[in-house]
Amino acid sequence: MTLQISEIKKVLILGAGTLGLRVGLQSAISGFETTIYDINEQAFKAAIKTQDSILKMLVRNGKLNEEAVEQVKARLTFTTDAQAAADDADFLNESVTEQLDLKRDVWRQFGELCPEKTIFTSNTSYLLPSQIAESTGRPSRFCCFHFHDVFYANVVDVMPHEGTATWIVDFLMEMGRVLQQTPVYVKKENTGYIFNYMLMALIGAAGALKTMDIGSIEDIDRSWMGNFKMDMGPFGVLDTVGLDTAWHITSNQPDKKSQSFAALLKTYIDAGKLGVKTGEGFYTYPNPKYKEEGFVSGL
Ligand SMILES: NC(=O)c1ccc[n+]([C@@H]2O[C@H](COP(=O)([O-])OP(=O)(O)OC[C@H]3O[C@@H](n4cnc5c(N)ncnc54)[C@H](O)[C@@H]3O)[C@@H](O)[C@H]2O)c1
Known part of the structure; x- marks a missing residue:
């Protein structure tokens, strides 16, 4: 029918x-x-x-x-x-x-x-x-x-x-x-459809930069925002998506970098910090630091 x-x-x-x-x-x-x-x-x-x-x-x-x-x-x-x-x-x-x-x-x-x-x-x-x-x-x-x-x-x-x-x-x-x-x-089944497939690569890279201690959460976001003139960086995006949802996805990836990032996400989840929906994740809401004037320029 x-x-x-x-x-x-x-x-x-x-x-x-x-x-x-x-x-x-x-x-x-x-x-x-x-x-x-x-x-x-x-x-x-x-x-x-x-x-x-x-x-x-x-x-x-x-x-x-x-x-x-x-x-x-x-x-x-x-x-x-x-x-x-x-x-x-x-x-x-x-x-x-x-x-x-x-x-x-x-x-x-x-x-x-x-x-x-x-x-x-x-x-x-x-x-x-x-x-x-x-x-x-x-x-x-x-x-x-x-x-x-x-x-x-x-x-x-x-x-x-x-x-x-x-x-x-x-x-x-x-x-x-x-x-x-x-x-x-989406013509063929694909994990992450079209946009999320691209997003996963970005989030995975941001997570690895943090867990390998190459850059701070703020500098990783600042770098993305400053280059692409975006309103938020990968960690701001994660807060919006929800860290629990992000953990479900990341913990299912078998590679070492994803597993390290999943472990980091779990520490936030265990502390009740799920992102925007609980008022705190990598940033605090409703006024996260990345929305403050001068966040990107550092001035
Ligand atoms: N958060 C995002 O940015 C986003 C974007 C696109 C798609 N999604 C997808 O949407 C779905 C929900 O994600 P979300 O972020 O809204 O999650 P969420 O945790 O905010 O909400 C999930 C809801 O499902 C309810 N639930 C759990 N078990 C249930 C059951 N047996 N029957 C009815 N309700 C039940 C929970 O009580 C909760 O209210 C997921 O599949 C997620 O991948 C999320």
Whole structure:
């Protein structure tokens, strides 16, 4: 059964964390009734705080008015009730913690709970769709649909596995545009899609420069920012991504440099420093040092 964008009424997001909230919020902004499901009720508190600050930013930038904000909020529902979340869902994007076994369990659960029509997509950063497809129970309707930050970095990767139906790819390229993203088609399964593949190389190099004690965190960031006139360097990026997510990815790389960097990330995680979402990572938030005037010039 194929679906057109015009037939999508209810969007279901699994996971109310950093990305789940952003994708869900953009879905509601784009006019879809949107349900965000999480097992942890506590996650909703942080999600609503982030939601409010993103909506305020969009009002400040003239992208939404106060009336539209109320309509967006009315289209968003947060729930821990899996069956109610799955009922009548037309389109699902999964943004739960980056762990293969956990994702497979969640997909088995929602593969059974969702109606047959539901289109299944995952926002995984580094897993491959073929690793997850079978657990959904409907591999031909499953594809990776991977966002970045949604509001600041608005590119979405569409990466099918060999068994994904062609119409799903076409549908997602269009759905990406409807969600105000730039869709890019990843022709073959590739760990890290397109952008993250390049980013991994940068982050890996930054981690090695730190663990080999060649440069300080600040100088590594300063060097990148000063050369490319960027707003943040690799460690600022890591804080934004979340050090726990970064650890899941890095600790799975077998080489020595990645393992040393994973060990460093673990010391931050054990201290509860996960980055922007906990208020502290390599920098402290909301006013990290790299945003201070003179950080790059050192003046
Ligand atoms: N952080 C990023 O910059 C980024 C960017 C693109 C994609 N992603 C991907 O998005 C996914 C989520 O990453 P995140 O950074 O939002 O993580 P996060 O830790 O901020 O949020 C994950 C959420 O999943 C929830 N969860 C865990 N088990 C669950 C279950 N069984 N059912 C429902 N919810 C469950 C957790 O309670 C948490 O709220 C990952 O696959 C990650 O690779 C992250």
